[in-house]
Amino acid sequence: MKFDTVVLGAGIVGVSVAVHLQKRGRKVALVDRKPPGNETSFGNAGLIQREGVYPYAFPRDLGTLLRYVRNESLDVRYHADAMLKVAPFLWQYWRNSHPEKHAAIARSYSTLIEHCVSEHRALAADAGASALLRPIGWMKVFRTAGKQDAETRLAERWRQEYGVAFESLDATRLRQAEPDLDTALLGGLLYTESDSVSDPNALVTAYANYFERLGGRFFFGDADSLRPQWEVDTNEGTIQASGAVIALGPWSDHASARLGYRLPLAVKRGYHMHYAARAEARLNHPVLDVENGYLLAPMARGIRLTTGAEIASRDAPKTPTQLAAVEPIARKLFPLGERLDDEPWMGRRPCTADMMPIIGPAGNHKNLWFAFGHAHHGLTLGPVTGRLIAEMITGEPTIVDAHPFRVERF
Known part of the structure; x- marks a missing residue:
């Protein structure tokens, strides 16, 4: 039950992170409370949006x-x-949607979007899911x-x-x-130039099956049990890992808050x-x-x-x-x-609040990484995010400049 990395969250982003790390020789555990692709990744329009260079503004x-x-x-x-609680977020979202700020955000965001179709096609080919x-x-x-x-x-x-x-x-x-x-x-x-998917859940499942064929392990477990440096409880016992990736989609703020991070x-x-x-x-x-x-x-x-x-x-x-x-x-x-x-x-x-995902090291904890906040483009950006995180963890040259997506911007 010892691994190099534990990835929390088996949606399209977490599965993609796990695949790319496993392909690079890391021993990876993927943990979720449900089978892969059965939360946010289950229900969407099935679009891989090469045209989505401007994220959806307020x-x-x-x-x-x-x-x-x-x-x-x-x-x-x-x-x-819910409006009183969400008002500070909406205010920041509105401010970031000013045309000049939105255009500046697009210049960074588009670097991820540029690779969304090619990275999906490459991963789907490897997984036998083309x-x-x-x-x-x-x-x-x-x-x-x-x-x-x-x-x-x-x-x-x-x-x-x-x-x-x-x-x-x-x-x-x-x-x-x-x-x-x-x-x-x-x-x-x-x-x-955009692709679409006939069954998003089946696609995530195919990627997860490929991860296991590569030697990765999937576990049912509770992300709230994550403890530095780094342990998480699963149905098969406690996993120990040298590093952890939080890729829990809409539950990522809860997991990161338990470790002291306050994110918009x-x-x-x-x-x-x-x-x-x-x-x-x-x-x-x-x-x-x-x-x-x-x-x-x-x-x-x-x-x-x-x-x-x-x-x-x-x-x-x-x-x-x-x-x-x-x-x-x-x-x-x-x-x-x-x-x-x-x-x-x-x-x-x-x-x-700035319409861009958080991708990169957590900052205050050694070997903790974030990969979440993709809004409407989770399916679109899953594989390129997985590759980017894996390259950062293994010290390889990165497919895009990761600096704009760092958590420190908040």
């Missing part, structure tokens, strides 16, 4: 803010009883000319600054690509539901209904409808009001059939 225009205050928006809802990746891109669709023009200008900016590839689709080309979507749509944007973290909750497609209808790409803030994605289980963000306490009871609100709209966008899940799934996105 809106700053007055009209949008007033709409959010009414708490009736389709893309963002909040729990009133069939789960679909190199088909994903699209935004539009109901109004104003929104289409604004999003097209944004995509043009991303192309000029970071080489993001996209295709503008008029109504005719959109119908050719997606003949079963609502014919009232005016057009779309297709991000051609919060969660954005989200929901999904699977549906059958009516008759012979087929959805070929993941599709974001921009005006209404939900996404439909073809998955192995059916058509997955994913919601926007819910600002709430991490462990508050489910309130899938957004799902109920957008489902009738989604049924008009695409011919959805019956629900395939007994109840809506809820997940929690771990977010930092």
